[in-house]
Amino acid sequence: MRPYFKFSILLFLWLPLLSLKAQKATDNGIDNYTVWGVVADSVDQTKMEWVTISLIDLKTDSLIAGTYTNRNGQFELKNISQGNYKLRFSYIGYNSAEKVIELLPTSSKKIDLGTITLSPSEVRLNEITVVAQVPEMQVREDTVEYNAAAFKVPEGAVVEDLMKRLPGIEVDAEGKITTATGKTIRRVFVDGKEFFGNDPKIATKNLNADMVDKIQVIEKQSDLAILTGVEDDDPETIINITIKKGMKKGWIGNVNGGIGNMTRQPSAGQSRYTLNGNANKFSDDDQLSLIANANNINERGSTSRQNAISMGRGGNDGGGITSSNVFGINTANRINNKLKAVGNITYNYSDNNVSRKDNRLNFFKNDSTTYRFSNSSSRNFTDNFSVEAKLEYKPDTLTTIIFSPSFSHNGSVSRRSSAQQTHIDSEIGEMANESFSNNRLNSEGTDVAMGLDISRKLSPRGRRISLSGSFFTSHNNGTDNNISETAIHVPTIRLTQLNQQSYTDANRNASNLRFTYVEPIAKNYFLNFSYNIQRTTTENLRKTFDYDSTLLDYVRLNPEFSKSSNNLTTTQNIRINFRAQLPKYAYNLGINIAPMYINSKSFIADWFQNGVDSVLYDPRARKAINYAPQLDFNYRLGDKNIRKNIRFRYNGRTRQPSIDQFDPTPNTTNPLNIRTGNPDLLASFTHNGSLEFNYNHREKQRSLIASCNYSYIQNDIVNFTSYEDGIQHTMPINVSGSWNTNGTLLYSGALDKKMKLKFTTHTNLGYRNQIGYTRVSKESQKNISQTSTLAESLSLSYNNDWFYGQFRGTVNYSNTNYSLEHLKSQRSFRYNLSYNTQLTLPKSFSISSDIRWTANRGLSTGYNKDEVIWNAQISKSFLEGNRGQLRLLFNDILQQRLNISRNVGSNYLSDSETNALTSYFLLSFSYRIRSINGSGHGRMGRQDRNME
Template sequence: MKQRLFAFASLLLVCYGAMAQNSVVSGTIYDKETKEPLMQTTVQLLKTDSTYVTGAASAEDGTFKITVPEDGKYILRLTNIGYSNVYRNITMAEGKDIALGKINMATDAVMLKEVVAKGMAQKLVVKEDTFIYNAAAYRTPEGSVVEELVKRLPGAQVGEDGKITINGKQVTRIKVDGKEFMNGDSQTALKNLPTSIIEKVRAYDEKSDMARMTGVDDGEENMILDFGIKPGMNKGFLGNADLAAGTHDRYAGRVMAGIMKDNDRLMIMGNANNTNDRGFGGRGGRGGAGNGLQANKMVGINYNYEIPKKIIFDLNGRWNHGDGDNSTTTASESYISKVGAFSNSRSVTQNRNNNFNFAGRLEWHPDTMTTIQLRPSYTFSNNDSHSQRLNASFSKDPYSYDENVDPLDSEVMRKISAQNPLDSLLVNRNNNLSLSHGDNSQFNVMATVSRKLSNRGNSITVQGRYQKSKNENESLSVSETDLYRIKNIDGADSVYWKNRYNTAPTNNSSFQISASYTERLSQYSFLVFRYMYQHSDRDNSRDTYDFSDFTSFGRGITPRYNGFDDFIGGYKPLTTSSAYYNKELSRSTKYKNDTQEMELTWRRTTNAYNLNLGVLYQPQTQHLVYDYLNQHFDTARSVSNITPTLDFNYKFNRRKSLRLNYRARTSQPSMEDMLPIVDDSDPMNIREGNPGLKPSFTQSAQLRYNNYIQSHFSSVMAFVNYSNTRNSVSNKVYYDPLTGAQKSRPENINGNWNIMSALMYNAAIDTMGVWNFNSFANLRYSNNVSYVNLDPANKSEAVKNFNRSTSLSENLGFSYRNGWLEVELNGNVNYTINKNKLQPDRNRNTWDFQYGTDITATAPWGTALSTSAHMSSRRNYAQKDANTDEFIWNAQISQSFLQGRPLTVSLQFYDILHTKSSFTNSSSATGITNSWSNGINSYAMLHVIYRFNAFGGKNARRGAFGGPGGPGGMPGPPPGGFGGGGRGGRGGGMPGGGFGGGMPGGGRGGFGGGRMF
């Protein structure tokens, strides 16, 4: 019996093996003249109609193997840069393998010259709405991550807050080879993926999951940056380690490892530094510059698994820890009132946070008609913060007293408050100290099922979402305010104390159910019905304990991490006493919201254009129970909104398109803003509700034109954005001329609108693409409306004021590039015009401009020299020390070692002349603010970088080790691409290395230090 079972099992295994076995095509590729094997030749298996089936790259010895999925007739195509293409017709039958033996490829001098020219010139290609950047055309520092590459892309901008925009659109998600990466956390990818493995960068708008499944645009889009990995590097093992130490106790370490197979990919990342490079999102310029001192640590993992047309599984997790130490000085000017119109502040904020995040996606296609998707995520975080702030308000510009002194200096303040007529300048002075701690968690899950009902395009989609969050926050605030225009009974300046301890737990939950049905009306048109119901609950409370009678409360707090409980512990008995619990200042908010959406969309799709026309009806019911300041409110409201949508995309061809987009939306005012209540819990900032607030209606339109001219390797992009809001909400502010206190009341106002336009042009100047030119021009105009109180004694004199701001900017660049040298001359200028209608004395026109050069030279033996020198200037700012010239000079030298040069040692110098400052300027309808912050901008760092990979052949490893190359580059993905690794390929083996931009700041983190004031 056992023998029969064994024989039967053996037979099953043999049958299974026979069924599972696929045919294999193999061969060896040689140079026809030199008889040397050709590695990294692209081998593609095509159907007889040229449809791509599968492909591979030849190994170091020229051999290749391709698994054929089924019997039939095929075409085998071999491509390599500098060689004529080779084609073979093959027929697979009965599951038998085919050995083609030796295959010779002949060189093609004409093709080689053409491809070299294209490889150097094609920095950017535009296909429909997708911008495709050639990474090899942008040299970056040795060991750099893709953030450095993005900063060099035409039309790309990285803001001081770390946000990245491409052609005016903010990037919200990152992909790698079309696969999701870190669940949309763009900054984690930008700070950790090495540039050396990237071949292409694609920028495009991606529809929402619902839109992709239904085929109908729902208006929800994500701006995607998709990084394509070089062919031959997306299978096997990849490792990258970068360790660095520098002056001023700077340090940095980054490790990334990945295992890549046909169907799955695992990537692990680690990052620790005190150079303001968070590695998981946040601010930072070139080299890690940023405001304040930051020490950060991050560990992340990303896993992708896919069975084509069947299952997609993505999973990622991340832990990050940050220590911050920020010192900021500001000088502000308000347009709202003449009393307290000028203010200066100085603050120190020290914080620590931990964050854990997990997210995943499972998408299953049980058949060709059905898609099932599940997206769960969970986040937990905690934070501690300590801050000290000194602020003073003035009725006139304090620099008129002495432009060379600090208005916050205690001696200067005494002189201002004691001498006539200067005593009229100083209105009040506030010294505030605060501590806070918070624990926050959030869980989200979304499930979607979509089913095609027929081959005509009819479909139905159902989606459900659930979200729950819980926050436990507590804070302590100690505040002392001196009023210089009000005297107490002793004839001295009045003093107001506000010492409070708050606990604020929050519980929020919501669920949403939606369904859509698509009906095909004709060959090119569809009609879509969508319904959505959402319910949300928000339960917020705040318990307040008032210790304002204790004038010494909180004095002598030692700024120490995790010391909140230790400090507040001494006051815990007081927080259980009814004597200090302030019921009037404590608050309870319970909010329920029910929203429905009914949308009808007509869509027409042809080869020439796509058109979406839709209308949305949105009824909403809200219920608020509010207890505050000994008042109880139980109120509800029901509103309905109707908004139209339009999206038109005309495609002249694959490279030229014109798109028009129109959106309208209605926003309801906050129910808390509409309560008839006066909140005077802070006598210096009193707020009054307005039951008469109306909904705001915003219309926005965008017109965008893209064109890529193949014959000149040039690209053109132009767009115009317009937005207008009716019944927007602005605060009417009334100032007390004696104290500088303000009372605000929200009011509807009309006249807020803005327009922005841009034109980008990139082109090769010569036919070989050695000389290149790029330009990005931008024009912004905003008409901001607010209320201004010109006569503090008469509240009725708060009138409408217009602040008009015009900003013109131009970025120009000229570059020369050959196989070993790259020189770029670049510059930008920004001219801003601010005009205030009722207070023209506050009009100001400012200039910001920068110009300089980036030079990189590489040697065949692995040495790279690079330098960046730029002059940054500001003119016509109100504060004298804001109008400066800063000559920023960076330099780097690197040397690569070992066979294939996997080891690189790099010495980098940031801000060699010690001239960089951390200055920012911002303006709005209500005023203008100039800010200065701390940072270590000038230092040197020594990097040791090692890269390891176990895939492809020797040329593939060279491409991974070296920087982006010049002519030759890397082989492109099927079908076609630039090719590389063969004759004429000079890039890949040499370490590239441009270098430049802003300077890294950084710091040890930690609170440190005693009281500031």
């Protein structure tokens, strides 16, 4: 790390001097004036970028100078002579504003105009809607914005249905959202305010699509980063949903109920139902949302929150058939000019039934391969209750205090049975081992967390100090009953039978304290210093008892399955950054110094007698210091109609081994895969670099996102695998040389002058170099897997008043080569073709249909299957303002739905298939809630339809 440290110090010293020299060269005109300020929306006070500022001479009415606001709404005009002027502020869709200024000999050389507000022009916006087509997508530096009006969805659709049609956005079967650059969405905001905390599904699966104006994918800094200006190394990517202006005048929402049945062998036991409703009141300052959802059609209305024990043993497999119930209340209020509050209460329950089969190939030396076939079925019941809040208090204009408490309690009951066989060299070769098991796990857990951020501005130039603290505690416990039988066939037959009951108690406490200081060293140049210390303690207690056939109870402590551990980790982070914020570019350069202390041990609790433990592993405390340079450079180009920006980032990150990876004592919980830790492990260090380019042409409605990412891992922690006598042994070791890179290109534009025919292409190229080790017959050898991936998606859509159609084709290609010569390349393809359409017919009828063909090639035997999924619905709107709606929905008409996936590693590949909810029909009735200031208003329903 020493060369990176020296390089960072040189840049750290050189860039400030260069920037100050450039500034001095432009400030020689002592008789000239400088005018600056900020432009914001008069409604929600958000800072406005690309506002045009014109400086006009009052006597001659001639234009003297001009500029645009930057991403923070800031502008600056330099070298202005004495005189009388007016400043004109203009932006499309807003009323223009003017301000007269007099520059006299007695005036200050630097004039701060403060905040200038612009009010939306409703008339102008309506005119634009009539004469121009709405652009599908716009790109602005750290934001990608989609216009909902450009993507028609079926009547009664929710936000998730809308998002599935957005270019560059992927929504999987479980509702997980991934952006064009590969980021996973973990939070959704509504009109810039948090909506049900860290549960994006509550928004995407419950809010109606017809209330959405725009969907914005935003690279959001943390609250502390926003307060201090010290940006996060890896900012969170969120989605912000903006609500149509006409729907902010009262209550809006929807109530829906439907019932149906499976189309294949329909019966009372195969009936399908959905009951859901939401009522929302959105305004510029306040929000209130009530949500309820119950169904058995796999529409999980929230994220499953399982505790650590249920996730580790017997948790949700994913997929399958799910029944779920969700109830929630979310509120955001501006209580007064000093205090804002956001909070939510949620309860969710799910019943998940999964059948799964897996085919895994393990590659070893000397042309040795094992084939593992497994089948499992599980039933998982989970429920969770949570409360979250955030209070933001500003006692004055200089101080901000944010308090964030949360509480959750969850429980789960899981039943699982599985059977597996492992064969040598071929699918029907010699059997190495076989096993079956039945598990029953009951667990519950409680989490409590709170955070406090205090920040105070010390000077108008940007001097700021902040103090942040947080505390988290969790307690989880569970009881696991396991009945299993394992037979190992090589070199001789050995049989192991278990009938056990285990008790697990896991506790975790974490506290964090952070101090940040920002010092302005010149105009637009800042020096940031921060110190952070975090202390984490974890205790995992496990006791396993064998069944005594004489006493008919679980009474004999089995030490082999009763390993417990505790761990203490103290992490410090010292960070120094130099930051520049200029109209055309910004950069952030610094270094992190991170001392770490780890003290851990493993033991068997109460082995000899109550209160007397047997220590298995108690090493000396480990200490380490890691250095991580940071660089972020952002350059802005373009004008009012064309926006461009280029951004380069580099950061380094350290990952410490866990206590299980350190502990050299064997973990024999799974008799076929014995895991052993490695006390000589070192921390891994990952170098991350990225280059991004964004382009947006407003008038021609063309947008482009291009990015390239690269990461290299030093001392990567990988599993060293050996296979002896029918048993797999796994131990973590350090290797260097693993790396991966990927590039993304997303382009969207119109193909015709009327801009009704839209084209999108999304290309993703990837390459991964992965190192693994394997051993057979006590000999080890390195195996490097090199995986190339290509994903290409083409989309064509057409939209007018009565018709919407979107065609999309996708190809996913993967090829893996191995350094061991006897291993064959593994190549697979996945093809998708889809078409969805919506017809708006007379008499308030609507027909929608989507059909998707999927084909898998190159997978294991029995997994190369094709499917054609066809869904369709017909709807009729009626009642005053078309508030009522009757819908007949057909899901998976051709009865072909599959759930197939592939996973590739350095010395294995695995194909899996889970059960799926196939064809059913559903007849439903829904009623739209539309009111103004609490009173029903029939015309509001018609107005909403016109807005679409």
